[in-house]
Amino acid sequence: MKLLIADDDPQLVRALRITLSAHGYEVLAAADGAAAITAAAQARPDIILLDLGMPRLDGIQVIQALRGWTEAPIIVVSGRTGSADKVEALDAGADDFVTKPFQIDELLARLRALSRRTQGATGEATVAFGDVVVDLATKTVTRGGHRVHLTPTEWRMLEHLARHPGALVTRQDLLKQIWGSDQVSDSGYLRLYMSQLRKKLEATPASPAHLLTESGMGYRLVL
Template sequence: MRILVADDDPQIVRALRLTLQSVGYEIVTAADGPEAIRLAASTHPDIVMLDLGMPALDGVDVIRAVRGWSDVPILVVSGRTGSADKVEALDAGADDYVTKPFAIDELLARLRALGRRRGGIESVAVLRIGECEIDLAAKAVLRGGERVRLTPTEWRILEQLARAEGRLVTRAELLTELWGTAEVRDTGYLRIYIAQLRKKLEPDPASPTHILTEAGMGYRLVADA
């Protein structure tokens, strides 16, 4: 298995590399948050192991970014021992949490457990629709290299559609994502947001070919092949 180790402490990285390689793992390393996200997208690790206190981008933000396109198991290995830190990391999408200093035997056991659960659904980090690129890792949309400005709500809708690319996302699922409950009365706001997304992303918003309506059910995003 390939493990991405993201930690800014070179001594810890060296120790983990030697230990994990000795038991047969292939190791890729990152020294800061942005590099961790880039390598998670480009090297397709079987497990991501990361510290929370990294330069440039906090580990929790890395977890959220990776979860934008991947279900790869994530093991946090951190010196932060507070329960609030653990809860935040797990709520962001981490699968397990080990505090430093750690016992190697325990760490290896947790890696084996996560390895048995690997193989979840994973999609590409970048989707293309017409002239636009949806970058799920960077949480951005580009058209001709220029960033398309989306509101936070527009991005949340687009991200959910993109993560389910090709599959139906029901109105109830979108409403739950936006407002925390599927019971919220839909007063047309969802249709307005979808129309705004089409205006910004579709080649012909009046005849959409990528953000499609499934009558009476919800919406589907179809990316270019």
């Protein structure tokens, strides 16, 4: 399992790299917030360990940026002990919070828990509707057995809908998933990308059976 450590403390990173590598993790490291985002985009880690107090983008900004395109579990590892910091990190999209200094056994237990959750989700990573199969693990889409090319934005939109089949996904939620903020003005972009997805995936794009619009609210994927 691939793990990214984003922390500007080289001694801690070195110690974690040695320990976690010994437990079978493939460890990558980034020394500041901007480097963490770049490393995550390039390496696609399975889990991210993230410090809050880093140069060139703090931890909260990194979480917000990452949550625009990845659902990889994020564990905040920070010396900040205030409940407000924990709440802010969790609200931004972190999955867990470990306060420094910590016992390595505790960190390993939390990593195992998140690994089980991730592996469990991957076991149900294929979503099918009509003659379309969406593979969330390999990030591929086929229709009638043939590969369908999606743009990165189209994929992020479809992926989020596929992870919540049958549920209403609001416009605000999609804006946050695609662009990292629900404050971005829609300006018709979601309608445009949904139209493109329907043309590629629906038998009758003008009268969709699966990628549905909930007027005034958002969208729903019906299997």
